[in-house]
Amino acid sequence: MSRAENREGRLPPESLDAVEAEAWAFLEAGGRSFRAPFHSGVIGTLGAEGPSTRVVILRGADGPRRRVWCHTDTRSPKFAEIRADPRVAWTLYDEPSRLQFRLWGRASLHHDDALADERWAATAMNSRKIYQAVVAPGTVSPVPTTGHPPELDDERWTLEFSERGRPNFAVVETVVTRLEALYLHHAGHRRIGIHYGADGQRLSADWLVP
Numbered sequence: 001m002s003r004a005e006n007r008e009g010r011l012p013p014e015s016l017d018a019v020e021a022e023a024w025a026f027l028e029a030g031g032r033s034f035r036a037p038f039h040s041g042v043i044g045t046l047g048a049e050g051p052s053t054r055v056v057i058l059r060g061a062d063g064p065r066r067r068v069w070c071h072t073d074t075r076s077p078k079f080a081e082i083r084a085d086p087r088v089a090w091t092l093y094d095e096p097s098r099l100q101f102r103l104w105g106r107a108s109l110h111h112d113d114a115l116a117d118e119r120w121a122a123t124a125m126n127s128r129k130i131y132q133a134v135v136a137p138g139t140v141s142p143v144p145t146t147g148h149p150p151e152l153d154d155e156r157w158t159l160e161f162s163e164r165g166r167p168n169f170a171v172v173e174t175v176v177t178r179l180e181a182l183y184l185h186h187a188g189h190r191r192i193g194i195h196y197g198a199d200g201q202r203l204s205a206d207w208l209v210p
Helices: 003-008 016-032 077-084 114-122 125-132 159-168
Strands: 040-047 050-057 060-062 067-073 087-094 099-110 169-183 190-196 202-208
Touching (some): 016 099, 016 169, 016 202, 067 077, 077 099, 077 169, 087 169, 125 159, 159 169
Antiparallel strands (some): 040 050, 060 067, 099 169, 190 202
């Protein structure tokens, strides 16, 4: 895509079916590779103080099953908020294409099951370090810190040592019930909204005023 195309944005496919297929293809690609667009996004939860958002890595997407995944620490506020209220929302944006996806759905937490084991086994060694923090994410510290235990250094960072973080690891699985795609373009934006049932079947798909 050229710089001129970047500034102009892109227009969607002509049919609602094609837009939906493209949206899920982008999300699935983003979940597979850090080089792909939409590899990171924002997930929003509801807590005691109201809405809370944070950037997460999209760890997977499954279009036919209407699911997306990210990972979290079991001690994090995000984990507690989802456990109390499973309603979540996602926003993912790619600046070069000027394309935005918004997702709504209900999240479930996988901590001590086959899915969590599978995702933990596939988690890169470097990514496992964040689950080594000796206290919960968000804990106040008098100095800048990674939160890692003092004995964790490059010489000790082995696959066996990394397994110490497994009790703190969880998968957040969102079953998507609504998807919106917004195509920003200099000639006029385009927007589509899709609703899904609890079984993943599409209930409606409509062009929306941007």
